[in-house]
Every structure is written in C-alpha cells, then in structure tokens.
Amino acid sequence: MADEPRSQPFDSPLQLFNSIVSQGERVRSLKDKKAPKDEIDSAVKLLLSLKMSYKALVGEDYSPECPPGSLAPRGKSGPEDGEDFVDPWTVRTSSAKGIDYDKLIVQFGSSKIDKELINRIERATNQRPHRFLRRGIFFSHRDMNQVLDAYENKKPFYLYTGRGPSSEAMHVGHLIPFIFTKWLQDVFDVPLVVQMSDDEKYLWKDLTLEQAYGYTLENAKDIIACGFDINKTFIFSDLEYMGMSPGFYKNVVKIQKHVTFNQVKGIFGFTDSDCIGKISFPAVQAAPSFSNSFPQIFGDRADIQCLIPCAIDQDPYFRMTRDVAPRIGYPKPALLHSTFFPALQGAQTKMSASDPNSSIFLTDTAKQIKTKVNKHAFSGGRDTVEEHRQFGGNCDVDVSFMYLTFFLEDDDRLEQIRKDYTSGAMLTGELKKALIDVLQPLIAEHQARRKEVTDEMVKEFMTPRQLSFHFQ
Helix, strand or coil, X not given: CCCCCCCCCCCCHHHHHHHHHHHHHHHHHHHHCCCCHXXXXXXXHHHHHHHHHHHHHHCCCCCXXXXXXXXXXXXXXXXXXXXXXXXXXCXXXXXXXXXXXXXXXXXXXXXXXXXXXXXXXXXXXXXXXXXXXXXXXXXEEECHHHHHHHXXXXXXXXXXXXXXXXXXXXXXXXXXXXXXXXXXXXXXXXXXXXXXXXXXXXHHCCCCHHHHHHHHHHHHHHHHCXXXXXXXXXXXXXXXXXXXXXXXXXXXXXXXXXXXXXXXXXXXXXXXXCCHHHHHHHHHHHHHHCHHHCHHHHCCCCCCEEEEEEEHHHHHHHHHXXXXXXXXXXXXXXXXXXXXXXXXXXXXXXXXXXXXXXXXXXXXXXXXXXXXXXXXXXXXXXXXXXXXXXXXXXXXXXXXXXXXXXXXXXXXHHHHHXXXXXXXXXXXXXXXXXXXXXXXXHHHHHHHHHHCCCHHHHHXXXXXXXXXXXXX
C-alpha cells in the first residue's frame, strides 16, 4: 500500500520515529473504520516491527513524547555508558551476570540483608528462612529491624505489595514477590493488602480503562492461586477502590500536597511532556503504606507500620513515601527488596509480555516450557562438549542455573548442580533438563490452583472488609 512506511533501513532515528507515528495513526484509523481483521493485524505487525527496529537503532524503547535527540535522562543524572541503571521503568546493565546489587545498595542508600538479620527473622518466626532469604534473592531492606522490634513486642504491622496489570498472562518472574509475601503472611500471621495499579497501566500504556481493569481481574486469579489466606488478604483495584474509600483518597491528597513537581521530576525523570496523571500517580502508590487508607480493615488507626516486599526498581516510590510520612504524621513504611528475575535470553535483556520467548509464562504448557528452556535459555556452557568437560560452565551467567536458584527448594541439590556444572561434570543439556523438571510441575500446579479460583472468589478477595488478625 502506498501509505505504508518503508521496510528497508532508515536514514535516521528521527525518520524511523516519524514512520512509527504515521503507522500508529494508520492502525487507529483502520480500527475506527472497522477494517477487515487481517488488514488491521498486518498494520499492527508492521507497527511492532518498526518499534523493534527503533529500539535496536536508538537503544531506547519508542516513546511518543520523546523523539530521538530529546531523549531525557532518567533521574538526576542519567546512566553513564557501561553503568548499571535502575528505575521503575528501566533496568539496564552491561554485565552478563546482571546488576551489581552491592553497588545498588550504596546508590539507593538501603541496607544489606546480612546473616545477622536472617538469623533474627528465623528466631522471631521460629521458621527456617525462605530460600529467597537464604540465597540473597531478597537482598536489601529499609527498617526491617524496626518491624522485628515491633513484632517481638507484640505490636502490629501489615504487609503491602502490588502488581501493575499490563497483560492478561503473568510470567514466573511476576510470582517472586507474591511467593515471598505469602511466606511472610504465613510466618508472621499478619494482614496483607495487594494494590492492582490498573490506573498506572492506563496512564503509561496504550490501554483502555476497561482493558486495564480486565487485566486486574485476570491477574488477581494468579495472585490468589499463590495460596493467600482470604481472611487476611485484601486485593484492590485503584480504579475501583479510590472512589469508595475516603480514607485512601485523603491520604493521596495529603501526599500530593507534600511532594513538589521538582521532586517527582528528580525522582522519576518525568518531563514537561508527561501527562499530569503520571506526575500525580506516585502518591497513589504511596497511599497503601498508611494503615488508615483502609478504614474497613484498621479503622481510624494511622499508627500501624507497613512492610513492603517488592523488587528494588520500585524503591524510588517508597523513598518518596518515607520522606513524606513524618511530615503528615505517619510511620515510615519498611521495605524488603528483591533482585531482578532474568529474561531467558540473559540477565542483560529484559523480559517482555509482548515477547513470549523472553520468559516462562504461567499459561505455558509442559511442552512450551521444555522448548523455551532448551531453545532460548542463555547458557554459561562452552562451545564444545570437549571444552566444557575440560573447563566447565559458568553458573554466574547461565540462566537455567539462575532460575533454579529461584525455584529449586533443596539447597544441597542446588549446590551439587553448581559444582557439577562448574567442573564440567554436568553438561548444559543436563542443566536445562534439571530446570525443566522443576518448572513443569511448578507451573502445572499453579494452573490447577488457578482453575479453582472463581469470579466469586475474586470478588470476595476484592471486597473491602474487616480482616482477621490479632492486633492489640
């Protein structure tokens, strides 16, 4: 067709940018005219291809508000070449081993979860520490000792975590905070609130409000399938809950009053071209950190401390929250930070819901899991069997071994695999098989539990109500 952009190489990033804009308008026009499905699908396919070409050429995802040449650095000083860079939307590293988390702790000003803290958690709960703690997957914290002080003195706290529902299918990486939060809920016997930030996804993604809320309901089923106690868990949609909870909205407004535009620009890298919804959203993510945002659960109590398990890229939101909290008379939330879950193609690449081969999805069949691991999991093995037997593999960059670190419960077995692979006694194919043998039943069991989650159960989890807890 005459008005389709060229598929050959482009002369400049700006030319490619303008072609994406044109093709995006073409897709919208075809949809508005209710064109034949195959014509729309073809136009969408070309649009996605142009966006992939743009990322390969520019090194950044296409953003309609950010033409090449005006790419705004994130944060106060953008990432230098070769340096790790982390914010709520971008995770970038040049190392095949992934992000240097020790440096990130220094950069973010958090504290390392050391052996002493893990031992203290074990004493307080009388439970063996979760494998995520034993293996440094949750590696950093803010004020966890304060939470343990409260717990040991029979004072209350509650858990808060969340999910930005940007697609119907979640992948195994999305499970990490929920697996750990479930363990925390069980061993500390405390209530939990789960924020579904469908408003955020509407503001950042090309979604309708109805699509964003629909993803919330679907993702909630996967979260419920992790085994949370319905009597101690409230899952809420921002789009739904904000309109029915004066306590929540009052806290959003209090936070908004105490954070300047310059501050959010400095923390999140917003530009003058960002919509005002993005600029005000951090206050919405901050509000669940305060107990009186949930009057049905905690009444008018504003003194109950919150503990937030999350990936470290969410920390900027809560640095802002912790700065505001004392100024509006609330306790600072405590945090437990996890490392990032690597994409199948390696720790330098990013998982994407639009790339089915970048991760193992919770909807994958046993056959798909096997194929993805065998075909796409980045290997730390040598080029030939002979070399591998002689020199051994590199567990630090091998994605199959990284995934086993997350999902294989048996410490002794994991250590044996590490030794065998490093020495060359175990080949890459054998390591991949070990991972497949762990993932297939894990995903199958999750799918079986999810099938049992009815729409009525979702509604019950998402109904504001009194939860069961034993606070003084």
